[in-house]
Amino acid sequence: ILKTKPDNYVKNFDEKEIKIYFDEYFQLNSPNDNIIISPKIEKEPDFIIRGKILNIRFHETLQSDVTYTISMNEAVKDITEGNTMPLERFVFSTGNYIDSCMISGTLKDAYTHQAMEKVMIVLYEEDYDSVLILQHPDYYTYTNSRGEFEFYNLPLHTYAVYALKDMNGNRLYDLPNESIAFCSTPISSFVIPTKIEDSIEVVDNQFIDSLKVELYLFTEEDTSLRYLRRNVVNDGNVNFIFSNKVTDFELFPIEDTLVLNYLWETNPSKDTVNLFFVNPVNQDINVAIKANGIIFDTLSLNPLAKKPGGQIRRKSQDTAQVKKNTLKSNLLNAGELNQQLILEFEYPIVNNVDDSKCVFLELKKEKEQLILKDSSGQDSLVEVNAYDTIFPRCYFMDSIHRKWIIDYEWKYNRTYEIHCLDSVFVSSMETHNDTLILQFLTKTPKDYGEIKINYEIQEGKTYIAQLLNDKDEIIQENIIQKSKEIHYVYLISGKYRLRLIEDENQNNRWDTGSYINRIQAEKIYYFSKTIDLQANWTIEEVFSINP
Numbered sequence: 001i002l003k004t005k006p007d008n009y010v011k012n013f014d015e016k017e018i019k020i021y022f023d024e025y026f027q028l029n030s031p032n033d034n035i036i037i038s039p040k041i042e043k044e045p046d047f048i049i050r051g052k053i054l055n056i057r058f059h060e061t062l063q064s065d066v067t068y069t070i071s072m073n074e075a076v077k078d079i080t081e082g083n084t085m086p087l088e089r090f091v092f093s094t095g096n097y098i099d100s101c102m103i104s105g106t107l108k109d110a111y112t113h114q115a116m117e118k119v120m121i122v123l124y125e126e127d128y129d130s131v132l133i134l135q136h137p138d139y140y141t142y143t144n145s146r147g148e149f150e151f152y153n154l155p156l157h158t159y160a161v162y163a164l165k166d167m168n169g170n171r172l173y174d175l176p177n178e179s180i181a182f183c184s185t186p187i188s189s190f191v192i193p194t195k196i197e198d199s200i201e202v203v204d205n206q207f208i209d210s211l212k213v214e215l216y217l218f219t220e221e222d223t224s225l226r227y228l229r230r231n232v233v234n235d236g237n238v239n240f241i242f243s244n245k246v247t248d249f250e251l252f253p254i255e256d257t258l259v260l261n262y263l264w265e266t267n268p269s270k271d272t273v274n275l276f277f278v279n280p281v282n283q284d285i286n287v288a289i290k291a292n293g294i295i296f297d298t299l300s301l302n303p304l305a306k307k308p309g310g311q312i313r314r315k316s317q318d319t320a321q322v323k324k325n326t327l328k329s330n331l332l333n334a335g336e337l338n339q340q341l342i343l344e345f346e347y348p349i350v351n352n353v354d355d356s357k358c359v360f361l362e363l364k365k366e367k368e369q370l371i372l373k374d375s376s377g378q379d380s381l382v383e384v385n386a387y388d389t390i391f392p393r394c395y396f397m398d399s400i401h402r403k404w405i406i407d408y409e410w411k412y413n414r415t416y417e418i419h420c421l422d423s424v425f426v427s428s429m430e431t432h433n434d435t436l437i438l439q440f441l442t443k444t445p446k447d448y449g450e451i452k453i454n455y456e457i458q459e460g461k462t463y464i465a466q467l468l469n470d471k472d473e474i475i476q477e478n479i480i481q482k483s484k485e486i487h488y489v490y491l492i493s494g495k496y497r498l499r500l501i502e503d504e505n506q507n508n509r510w511d512t513g514s515y516i517n518r519i520q521a522e523k524i525y526y527f528s529k530t531i532d533l534q535a536n537w538t539i540e541e542v543f544s545i546n547p
Contacts, residue, residue, distance in 0.1 A: 001088055013092040018056040018070070020090065025052055025079040033169065034075035037068060038139040038151075065095030067153050073142065091153050101189035104150040105213030107143050107163050107181060110521035111510065115147030116217050119179075120164045120171065123151065127160030127186065132173040132515065137162075140171065151189075158186040163215045173515065176222050180515055181215035218512045218521040227289055227296035235304050236277040236347070236429045242291060245270040250290040254298060258285060263348045263400040263428060276348050276400065277303040278428040327431040334440035337412070337448070338490035342397070343404040343438075347427035350401070355394045357424045358436075360406070361387040363415035387417070412444040449533040451488040453498060455480060456544035464501040464508065470494055479508060493534050498527035498543050 005019040031047040041060060048055040054076070062068065070090040077084050091098065103123070107116045122137030139159075143149045163181035164173055173180055190211055193204040226243040233239055240249070246266055253260055261278035273291070280303030288298045328346045333339035368386040371379050392408035404425075410416065420436040457463050459482060467476045467488055475496070478486055501510045502523040513521040525545045533539060 004090060006092065008090055008092075009098055010092045011096050011098060013062075013068075013094050016058050018090065018092075020054040020056070022052045022054070022076070022085070026054075026076050026085065027079050027082075028054075029075055029077055029084075031075050034073040036071040036073055036141060038071075038141075039063075039066065039068065040136055040138055062094050065093075065097070067091065067093045067095075067097075067099035067155065069153050071141065089152065099153050099155045101154040101156050101191055102150060102152050102208075103154060103159065103161070103187060103189050103213065104148070104208060104211070105161070105215060107147045107149065107215045107217055110181070110216035110218040110513070111524060113524065113526055115143075115145070116163075116165075117143055117145050117147065119143045119217065120166050121149040121151075121215075122162045122164060122171070123154075123159040124162070125157060125159060129516065131160065132162055132164065132180065132182075134172070136171050154189040156189055156191070158188045161187045161213055161215070163217055165217065177219065179217045179219045180513075181217045182515065182518075182520075183213060183215065184518070184520065187213055216521060220514055221512050225292055225294065227291065230299070230301075232301075232305060233274075234346070236280045238275050238277075238301070238303075240273040240275060240289060240291075242271050242273070246273055246291045248292055249273050249275075251275065251287050252290065254286040254288060260285075260287070265398065265400050265402075276428050278348075278350060279430060280304055325431050327425060327427050327429075327433045329425070329433065329436070331418075331438050331440065334438075335442045336490075337410065337443055337445070340397075341406045341408070341410075343406065343418075345402050345404070345425060345427060347429050347431065348400040348402050349396070349404070349425050350428050351426040353394075353404070353425060355424075358394070358418065358420040360390045360392055360408075361417040361419070362390050362411070363387055363417070365414075390416075410442045412442060415439065415441050445490075446536045447492075448490045449493060449535055449537040449539070451491060451496065451531060451533060452485060452538065452540040453488070454483075454485045454540075454542045455500070456483045456542060456546050457500070458546060459483075462503045462506050464503050464510070466499040466501070468497040468499060470496075472497070479503075491533055494532075496531040496533060498531070498541075500525040500543065500545060 002021040002023050004021065006013065006015065026049070028047055028049065032044055035047065035056075037045070041058070041062065043059040045059060046055070046057040048057065056070065068091070072085070072088045074084050093099070105121075107119055107121065108114060109116055119142065121141050121143060122132070123139040124131050124135070125138050139151055139154070141149055141151060161183040164171070165179040167175050167178050193207040194201045195204040195207075196202075223244065225246070228241045228243055231239040231241065247270075249264055251260060251262060262275050263278060264273050264275040266273055282302065282304045284300050284302050286298060286300050289296045330344050332342040332344055334341060364386040366386070367383040370382055370384055372382055374380045390408060392406050394407070395405050397403045397405045406418070416439070418436065418438040420433065422435050423432040425433045451467070455463075455465055457480065462479065462481050465478045465480050465486060466474050469475055475491070476488055480486075502525075503509075504522055505511060510524065511522050513519050527541070527543050529541070531539055531541065
């Protein structure tokens with residue numbers, strides 16, 4: 001900006017137009033959204049480009065004795081490369097005094113504590129129960145890439161401070177998917193503090209930091225249930241996806257003469273129904289979807305379709321179909337000492353499994369010596385692997401019989417084999433297993449690391465202590481009500497994080513906040529360091545949240 005007319009920080013402003021002169025040609029990017037005028041004015045001004053000059057023309061008489069700020073945000077870009085010009089602020093007063101107070105702060109996600117960028121921060125001079133729903137803010141700005149926000153040239157006043165992730169651009173909290181944050185008490189603006197350094201007056205940033213507002217953004221819990229879509233996973237396997245937890249599900253044909261046989265389960269978050277048809281028919285059928293006692297939708301589907309409108313697997317196929325009739329399976333947690341060994345199938349198993357047709361072998365440490373005759377008829381001493389037969393307890397852990405537990409006290413550093421005959425397992429799609437031969441080597445305690453955490457918490461409160469891996473998956477969770485040490489064992493090499501949730505209502509889970517009820521999201525604390533663990537290491541740390 002070369003200059004402005006009138007000058008920046010002018011007092012007793014009573015004109016209808018402001019001119020801002022730039023040193024190059026420019027273009028405007030959604031000026032009504034990106035040029036912020038505070039405090040609010042009722043009628044949007046006109047933004048007119050004349051050469052290298054931006055004219056801002058007002059259509060109303062501004063309030064008397066008020067300091068206004070105009071922030072360019074990302075509104076002005078150079079015309080050649082489209083680069084955003086540096087953020088500039090134009091300040092003027094309709095009275096004989098320029099207000100000089102400020103409010104600053106940070107915005108983080110209430111659950112992850114990540115800095116939230118480009119979220120609207122709003123101020124209200126007067127607060128009431130539904131102000132964020134019914135009234136446009138008096139002042140607003142946006143957070144930067146570090147989640148920071150600042151208001152300058154405010155009058156000395158107390159304000160209600162909110163954050164709003166505005167999904168429809170109307171500066172009101174009126175959509176269920178909009179996220180908010182709020183301060184539980186009014187916040188006072190303050191005069192920018194200064195201090196003397198080397199005989200020079202400078203801004204006291206340390207003091208400003210001590211007054212920063214901390215906001216934590218949350219999305220209110222939506223308890224309503226909506227059917228969103230279906231996803232065909234495979235022949236005879238369809239996912240039905242909902243907006244919330246499903247506790248009861250039914251799929252029934254519209255035609256009374258049809259009978260549908262199926263099995264279903266939910267994913268860990270319980271918002272997706274994973275449905276498997278049992279011996280499905282190859283025809284289009286009209287069905288209704290019912291979940292939690294509510295009928296949501298009717299649709300047409302073919303249980304054997306790969307996808308809606310896609311190819312259908314026919315019963316009469318060529319020799320390639322022989323392979324398709326083979327039931328796929330996957331051995332989970334093989335060799336791990338702290339997890340159950342699971343044989344997981346792609347479809348539910350519908351027959352009574354005869355586990356006597358499976359043999360479980362443990363390789364002996366010492367080989368056996370056998371005397372065999374060679375081609376010349378001479379005796380020859382050879383060493384061969386020797387096995388002991390073991391008898392684990394086998395059972396299905398889930399209601400639809402897709403996960404077969406093989407329960408046994410596995411020895412360290414030992415090779416095991418599993419042999420199952422053909423067709424021991426028959427699925428809901430009438431597929432069956434080929435002869436299975438599975439082998440795995442168990443680990444030893446030295447293959448794992450350990451973490452010992454001394455949790456120092458506030459007495460009289462309940463916390464959920466969580467150990468997270470590098471994907472933020474919960475490895476272990478404990479409920480603690482007093483300071484204690486938790487010993488995490490059998491951990492694979494990798495990076496780990498620690499999280500403490502202050503469980504105010506003691507329901508053993510994190511709860512979001514409520515705007516109308518003025519309830520903040522439950523507090524979460526993250527350990528300051530990421531723990532890098534290697535095999536055969538023991539790491540000890542103290543996680544303290546005491547004030």
